[in-house]
Amino acid sequence: MTRRRARARAAKAWAGRFATPTAPAAEAFTTSLPFDRRFYPHDIAGSVAHTRALVRARLLTGREGARLERGLVRVRRELDAGRFRFLPSDEDIHMAIERRLTELVGPVGGKLHTGRSRNDQVALDLRLWLRAECDALDAALARLQQALTALARRYRDALLPGYTHLQRAQPILLAHHLLAYREMLARDRTRLRDCRARADELPLGAGALAGAGFPLDRRFVARQLGFARVTANSVDAVADRDAAAEFLAAAAICAVHLSRLAEELVLWATEEFGFIELPDGFATGSSMMPQKKNPDVAELVRGKTGRVTGALVALLTTLKGLPLAYNRDLQEDKPPLFDAADTLRQSLDVLAAMLPHLRFDTGRMAAAADGLLLATDLADLLVERGVPFRRAHAIVGGLVRHCLATGTSLRELDAAVLRKHAPQLTPALVRRLTPARSVARRRVLGGTAPREVARQLARATREEAR
Numbered sequence: 001m002t003r004r005r006a007r008a009r010a011a012k013a014w015a016g017r018f019a020t021p022t023a024p025a026a027e028a029f030t031t032s033l034p035f036d037r038r039f040y041p042h043d044i045a046g047s048v049a050h051t052r053a054l055v056r057a058r059l060l061t062g063r064e065g066a067r068l069e070r071g072l073v074r075v076r077r078e079l080d081a082g083r084f085r086f087l088p089s090d091e092d093i094h095m096a097i098e099r100r101l102t103e104l105v106g107p108v109g110g111k112l113h114t115g116r117s118r119n120d121q122v123a124l125d126l127r128l129w130l131r132a133e134c135d136a137l138d139a140a141l142a143r144l145q146q147a148l149t150a151l152a153r154r155y156r157d158a159l160l161p162g163y164t165h166l167q168r169a170q171p172i173l174l175a176h177h178l179l180a181y182r183e184m185l186a187r188d189r190t191r192l193r194d195c196r197a198r199a200d201e202l203p204l205g206a207g208a209l210a211g212a213g214f215p216l217d218r219r220f221v222a223r224q225l226g227f228a229r230v231t232a233n234s235v236d237a238v239a240d241r242d243a244a245a246e247f248l249a250a251a252a253i254c255a256v257h258l259s260r261l262a263e264e265l266v267l268w269a270t271e272e273f274g275f276i277e278l279p280d281g282f283a284t285g286s287s288m289m290p291q292k293k294n295p296d297v298a299e300l301v302r303g304k305t306g307r308v309t310g311a312l313v314a315l316l317t318t319l320k321g322l323p324l325a326y327n328r329d330l331q332e333d334k335p336p337l338f339d340a341a342d343t344l345r346q347s348l349d350v351l352a353a354m355l356p357h358l359r360f361d362t363g364r365m366a367a368a369a370d371g372l373l374l375a376t377d378l379a380d381l382l383v384e385r386g387v388p389f390r391r392a393h394a395i396v397g398g399l400v401r402h403c404l405a406t407g408t409s410l411r412e413l414d415a416a417v418l419r420k421h422a423p424q425l426t427p428a429l430v431r432r433l434t435p436a437r438s439v440a441r442r443r444v445l446g447g448t449a450p451r452e453v454a455r456q457l458a459r460a461t462r463e464e465a466r
């Protein structure tokens with residue numbers, strides 16, 4: 001037998017109780033290595049902190065601790081460099097690292113797992129990974145927010161027909177519309193921040209479920225790893241995956257926001273809307289129809305949302321009905337978690353890269369923001385002349401019907417029609433109805449008036465300068 005094959009069949013750490021080795025089919029089915037190897041920097045950081053706790057508790061001598069730490073640094077280097085040789089018998093990243101460490105440092109490697117179980121170890125790795133991922137997503141969200149702010153600033157005068165029910169409703173500023181997405185992303189960031197803050201607890205020391213049987217200083221370990229607190233209950237610490245579920249809930253909501261933005265880009269790029277020109281670099285052609293320029297990037301941002309929301313449902317379904325404490329089912333938390341995080345990060349990044357290249361047809365948008373969209377403004381004019389709003393609504397409804405029947409606009413209503421339907425108004429007054437005046441009067445806090453939007457923009461710019 002070659003050395004490699006001999007090593008590949010190395011006995012499991014828990015083989016003592018077993019008379020025969022694991023069946024290859026069982027080994028292949030139960031391994032988590034294909035996906036949990038990304039935990040390795042966290043797993044090693046956790047093992048270094050645990051080693052120091054063992055030294056503090058006099059379970060290791062200072063020399064043994066130093067030897068283990070040096071070995072862990074070497075394992076880390078091998079993994080960083082892609083030189084680490086995984087074996088089929090490794091089971092998961094935790095076992096692979098411990099196996100390699102023992103090869104490097106000898107029997108003292110067998111002391112690392114004192115007072116520790118993979119159950120609290122994996123819970124630790126998960127929280128360390130989640131903290132880092134929340135930070136990375138926060139940075140990606142901030143970049144997309146900046147792209148939205150920059151676009152809003154570039155087009156700060158552009159008008160857009162605002163829609164309800166996808167029917168033209170009232171004129172708004174394009175910048176106002178874009179900054180609406182910025183607000184959603186701001187909330188996404190606070191959700192991730194909340195998730196991170198609740199996840200910021202050290203589970204190590206919980207052992208398999210009952211708590212370590214040695215006097216390990218958990219607060220010391222927490223400080224080493226930068227945790228705000230230690231978990232309060234060892235059973236909860238190994239059984240719970242709330243942090244992952246919260247993360248996926250926040251990710252799913254965020255993905256849905258991106259999907260709505262993507263859907264609008266798809267719509268705006270149609271010939272029917274014609275509001276944007278897609279940048280060539282972010283569009284694709286058809287293999288058959290030479291004229292096509294397709295919004296595939298936006299479509300995939302929309303499409304990938306299914307994966308992220310699916311991941312939340314997958315995890316909750318895995319958790320539902322699990323008795324306390326650890327069950328191997330929990331290993332299934334990672335594939336959806338990693339996939340959702342990667343997918344969301346890619347979507348955020350590609351949108352942030354694409355937005356600066358969008359070209360809006362401001363003339364076409366302004367034209368689409370005119371016409372019957374000013375009906376509310378006409379009703380407001382009547383209200384200013386003492387007509388109760390409900391009555392004004394009915395009067396303008398009649399005038400709209402007149403316009404539709406005669407193919408005219410509200411601005412063209414003549415003296416005879418006005419005398420009959422709305423004697424409070426004159427042709428000179430209705431001629432003053434324009435989309436620009438419509439947006440300008442919406443000066444309430446949070447409204448679409450240029451003055452208000454400028455204030456939102458200034459706030460966004462201040463936040464982004466921090």
Ligand code: ARG
Pocket residue numbers: 032036091092118119122326328330331332
């Ligand atoms: N690979 C496992 C997981 O991801 C690690 C914990 C295994 N614990 C155990 N008792 N088998 O959940």
